[in-house]
Amino acid sequence: MFNPSQADVRRFFCTVYSKGLGDQPMEAIETLAHQWITEHPEHHAELANMEAALANVGEPAQEGRENPFLHLSMHLSISEQCSIDQPAGIRQAVELLTARRGDLHAAHHEVMECLGRMLWESQRAGRPPDGQAYIDHVRQRATQD
Numbered sequence: 001m002f003n004p005s006q007a008d009v010r011r012f013f014c015t016v017y018s019k020g021l022g023d024q025p026m027e028a029i030e031t032l033a034h035q036w037i038t039e040h041p042e043h044h045a046e047l048a049n050m051e052a053a054l055a056n057v058g059e060p061a062q063e064g065r066e067n068p069f070l071h072l073s074m075h076l077s078i079s080e081q082c083s084i085d086q087p088a089g090i091r092q093a094v095e096l097l098t099a100r101r102g103d104l105h106a107a108h109h110e111v112m113e114c115l116g117r118m119l120w121e122s123q124r125a126g127r128p129p130d131g132q133a134y135i136d137h138v139r140q141r142a143t144q145d
Contacts, residue, residue, distance in 0.1 A: 006057045006058065006069070007054055007057050009069050009073055010050070010053040010054055010057065010069050011050065011053075011054070012030075012033070013033060013037065013047055013053075013068070013069055013072055013073075014047050014048075014049075014050035014053055015030075015050070016030045016033045016034050016037060017034075017037055017044065017047035017048060018048075018050075019034070020034045020037065020038070029076070032076060032079055033072065033076055036072050036075040036076065036079075037072060039075075039105050040068065040071070040072065042068075043068035043071070043072070046068050047068065053069070071112075074108075074112045074115060074116075075108055075112075077115070078094065078108055078111050078112065078115065079108075081094075082094050082095075087131030087132070087134065087135060088131075089132075089135045090131075090134070090135055090138070093135045093138040093139045093142065094107060094108075094111055094138060096138075096139065096142035096143075097110060097111065097138055097139075097141055097142040099142075100141075100142050100143075110138075110141050111138055114134055114137040114138050114141065115134060117134075117137065118130060118131075118133060118134040118137070121133075
């Protein structure tokens with residue numbers, strides 16, 4: 001199984017950002033990453049400076065700012081989960097939430113909260129992630145106003 005380091009993840013997103021600026025050819029995963037990068041212009045300055053990004057590996061995000069590499073990684077993860085419907089049912093749950101919110105990007109941000117919660121609960125309890133609880137939480141959001 002592929003398990004990239006924090007530096008690998010930062011290198012990947014900075015490279016994709018650079019390729020996008022140069023209108024260079026991209027692999028399929030890079031194209032998907034670039035689409036999410038485009039949705040987040042607030043992170044472009046950090047993606048434009050690979051040297052600084054690599055120097056800050058392991059450092060906490062600045063006060064009041066999210067980690068752009070984690071955020072974009074979560075977008076990619078959710079996109080991949082939906083593409084293969086794993087955990088089973090996540091595609092439909094995200095589609096329901098997207099329809100309810102009328103915006104895939106906004107839906108992804110809500111799904112991120114569910115994903116983060118599932119991972120936190122898993123780590124706290126010392127057990128494997130509960131995919132069904134994750135999907136149930138996304139579905140619950142899809143039925144709320």
